[in-house]
Amino acid sequence: MDFPKIKSEAVADWERFRNNQKTHILVGTATCGRAAGAIDVLDTLMQKIEQRGIDAEIAQVGCMGHCYAEPLVIISKPGSPAIIYGYVTTGMASVLVDNCLLKDDPCLEFALGALEENELIPTIYDMPRFEYENRLILRNCGDIDPQNINHYIVNGGYAALESIFKMTQEDVIDQIKKSGLRGRGGGGFSTGQKWEITKNAGGKSTYVICNADEGDPGAFMDRAVLESDPHSVIEGMIIAAYAVGAAQGYVYVRAEYPLAVETVQHAIDQAKDMGFLGQSIMGSKFNFEIEVFRGSGAFVCGEETALIASIEGKRGMPHNRPPYPATEGLFGMPTVVNNVKTFATVPLIIENGADWFSAIGTESSKGTAVFALAGKVVNTGLVEVPMGTTLRNVINDVGGGVPHHKKFKAVQIGGPSGGCLPESALDLPVDFDSLKEAGAIFGSGGMVVLDEDNCMVEAARYFLDFTQKESCGKCTMCRLGTKHMLDMLQEIVNGNGKMEYLELLTDLAEDIEEGSLCALGKTAPNPVLTTLRYFHDEYEAHIIEKRCPALQCKNLIAYYILPDKCERSCDACVGVCTAEAIFSGKKRIKVVDQDKCVKCDTCVAACPPEYNAIIRMSPASSVPETEKRPEKAKK
């Protein structure tokens, strides 16, 4: 293989893509963009451009991370700075074509910022988030066309692969060990060590599996990487395969990620065509094939032993470790299982050296962390920061803080089995160990911000409900223990809790953590334990006072219309009430018939903001005595 030649061809391709004298339009069409309507925007742009006869090239790129502002469109016209537009609708797309492309109006009202320094508008890099962000894993996401291998090559892709053939297997493993890379799949096990064990297990054959199951409903960074920069993962897998001596690899992607499946498959085919995969990789003696396996499995299928069972054609259920996959994995052979992001990091380490990598992050956690920021935060989306960045920086500076001037209450980190950390924990540097200490986990990298309107008991119940339903059912602790915990939480939010429950919950949670077979069970009680630890008063309020401090738990609240705020002539609430529970009382002041109210919350939204007369009260008994509905005259 003539890598220099491939590279120069790639450069030429990239130049055509980026730097010629034509107008360029990039549309982010990863799943996050598509969900927001990116394909319609793309179609509109293409139609319009053709109609208007504009000479412009449109390309699709992956996820840019600003998922809150999807669909995103970047326009770069010769002579003016590249500008990124957010929240683009089909209507806006037409306007952009007519005004920005046809005329010279840059439509700054739609712009998020420019991508390069200019006189006109600030660049997006001036946004506070870029002070904290360091995009290593997401390095190419949103910048390149994921369908085009040349884009990856031009940005340094496959250079690491080229260099390993001068190294021994041990050298590669040493580099990864020295870099301090820990698995990004949640467990945080040393990747180099895992590879070393696998290599030394000396199986008849050895496998490399990329875990892209990503079963946590709130997390989508693995999907984003696969859809936006698939070759970074493939290259990482090939390097791993070389290091451990594997000839066969699998990418285990959930079937609910069709675009990721398609993109990865396409990338594999391309890599094979060009000689980065398959027989005699890059002219060496090394052979390696990758197959995409579509998992239709459950959350638990992300657990490595369950995942392996699933590839073997069995029901995806975890089994005891040891044996660990590294010694007895797929078909009983030594197997490396790493997360998407772990693999995507590997080429960078090989290329830039272990020292470069270990300079980023904290003492025990090197490199960067990717979070899927969601919930009550302004900038939802993907965030990549160096390990050790504080939660406050991530939520407030990168995430833009809690919207609508509400008060921050907690952040749930690590997916459904992560922990809920309070305001006081916000100065924690995020890394594997400090999160664990605080009761959360790195987990899937999901980060859900909760504000004052979120009840913490309900939050715990909500997350446990997910893990309980997703428990594979194999072991007693997880199957039955979490069910009992869930039932108790349900009783508490229903207002039927007992104080004994709190101790029982804690004891049971500890039993489950210690006695479950796999990490699903071992971590499932985390939300309950952390909320008990940091928000004990909310539990007590629910149980003793039958009060939900966040006014969220339906059974513990009542709706009340403040008589002095009600604008008598307005009937907005009466009309929307689904239960016909609101009636006009004396002097036409509206009153909620508590017996009829189903607590659907529609009236609160309907009451015009200038009156703001309807409030929730808890406990329900705190609602002042109101007028009774007059008996209807019988006909």
Added chain:
Amino acid sequence: MQPITISLNGREVSGKQGMTILELAREMGVDIPTLCDDPNLTPIGACRICLVENEQNGDLLASCVTPIETGMVISTQSERVIVHRKTIVKLMLASHPDSCLVCNKGNTCTLRRVATDVGVGMIEFERIADAVEIEQLNPFIERDLSKCVLCAKCIRADQELVVVGAIDYFNRGFDAKPATFGDVPLEQSECTFCGTCVAMCPTGAIMDRGRSYHGTASDEVETTCAYCGCGCSISLGLKGDRIIAITPSKKGGPNNGTLCVRGTCASDVIHSADRLTQPMLRQEEELAPASWLDAIEAAAEGFKRVKGLHGPEALAVISSSTCTNEENYLLQRFTRDVLGTNNIDSSARLHNAVNRAALASTIGIMGANSDLDGLEQSDVIIVVGADPDASAPIVSYAIKRAVKYCGAKLILIDPRETGLSTFADIHIRPDYGTDAALLGGMAKAIVDEGLLDEKTVVEKTNNYDGLKASLSKYTAGSAAIEAAHLYAKANSASIVWGTGLTQHAGGADSVRALINLAILTNQTSGLYALEKECNDRGAFTEPLQGFSALEMIEQIEKGAIKSMLIVGENPILAFPDSGRVEKALSLLECLVVSDMFLTETALIADVVLSSSSFAEKEGTYTNFEGRVGKLNTAIDPIAGSLPDWNIILKLAEAMGSPMPFDDINQVSDEITALVGNESKSGPASFAPVDYVAPSDDTNKEYPFKLLTVSDLYSLGSGTSISHSYRLNKYTSEVYVEIAEEDASKLDIKDGDQVKIATPVGELTAIAKVSDSIPTGTIAIPQTLPTGSANVLFDITLDNETKTSLAKTCNVSLEKVVSNG
């Protein structure tokens, strides 16, 4: 490998690498409670009852799945361990139903025992009611999953031991349970009701379903199953004088923890209301109850009279392959010494003679010469003319395990699709009766392609040249060549065959052809001749000049035989051409029948002697492997019955020539003293086969080939098993499989009633349109719930072995009644 030393409850102990903590603890006599662990199953660490603490780091480990590691400091009784165990049991009990109190599992429930052992005390968890419906649609197994602790023993038993694949985990979270695919009732799944899961379930979640059996067994007796040639070791659970549960023996046996539906359920015949509870005598044309004294006397008088009038050659005896070795031996002596004739034969001939003839003349053995473990360890297995799913279930389990878990390759030679088809690497579907040609072709391929060590073969065997010369007339198709390669290159190859091979004309030649294959490749220790009935192998003896069973029928017709003793056999159903057999038997001057039931044959007898079941006596059966299975008396003979051996002794005494035995053990001792080594030694001899292709003799009037097949739910000559109310409830109708093409030509649909006829008889059956049999053929079970396929066959004797050829015949087929 270095032993690994750990500290166990403060004691230094060592074990082999790879051993689990639980295994080592058991070896050291340290008890750890378990619920999901079973020595026959892969450990999964599900119940968590077996947690122990590693005090080195405070980890709690499931001891059943955690291998020992140097330096572990294990406590099986630490405070944390105890607390955890209690929590687990409490969690289980909190969702256990109140019906626990009246559960038939009673004191055999492991959950109850563990709960008592760990001493749960008060349960602080709220109860979770589990509204589960009890499944009780089928007559064999009842499931009440509210009692399930999800130990997954049933799932593993199903998948790992019997390899049926009927059940798996279903749902997740609290709703997780063992269920069939799609949670349909068992009878709509692959389930064969083998009962292995029933025996394994630690709680009352899966129970044997016998409405009349209630309560818990208070005693257990180990014995041997009587319902096929496998001879499973079973344990009869007793309550008082009733057998209320049958489980696989915990001591292993050929079945190693498994059973089949016949083994677990058919024994309800023992307590069947239809059983004969006293002897009967024909008085004025009618059979009437009689005392033992009168009945024995009458029988002896009859024999004496006939002997006096016509000489001893007018007497004959038919014994059964369901009688014990001891009883068969006694009958031999009774016939020769007391009656003074050589006319004794056993129904074993019908099943077994062909194999004897072929095996004896080639490698000098009597039957299979290796056990099931050997079969399971083979890397290539040929199954020819056998449907072990139905005829020898535990053989089928072993084959499936070998294929699924040990990577064995299966070559299936059978015109039909059977339960093994999906496990087969190669499935060759030859025409009926052409097996010898196919096997000859394989032998030719082995010789032609040099897949053998010719030098050794020439040195160590006889008649290789004869074989080689005989092979020229065969050709091998590509599948046969592929099969030959697989077989010849195997490290350890086995061949399993059954009646599909032996009950055709020239059956012995087909068996020889496959033995030739084994000799060519030096695989003669992997020959498995399946047997049909529980003691086919033990009951068979070469007749000394006397007539064979079917010849006796001819001799009766000729007037040469005038009186007969039939023990444990029902020739009218078991022999071909039922009508002719019945007519012949009714010509006898004195017919004495010993049986548990008033069979068709007993009905025309002059004296009927009520005999006991296998559970009511001692003795031995020899299974197909040659393994001797012991019968132990579980219950006293059911009122008014006597074991056959006892009956024979009484008859001898009444005839005035008492035999020198007081009990059955003396008989066993004498047999042991007499019988030396069964097998001859010496070089194996090839037996060239002079194969004649079967002519297509179907004709206009009888255009279909009928094939009799084995059926899981009905086996034997209908003597006993047909009285099992559970088996009957499940299959009370006769089904005939008809190939799709034929069915559509005759406008026959599933469920239609059809008539099958031959020149000698006819029967009606329900049509089952199937794509697993070849066009032009139809298949019905040999034994039917309401009779026997033998009504359709005439008595055609195989020249060589005097056995009947009741495997195929030509029939006509017509629709009688449309199904709706």
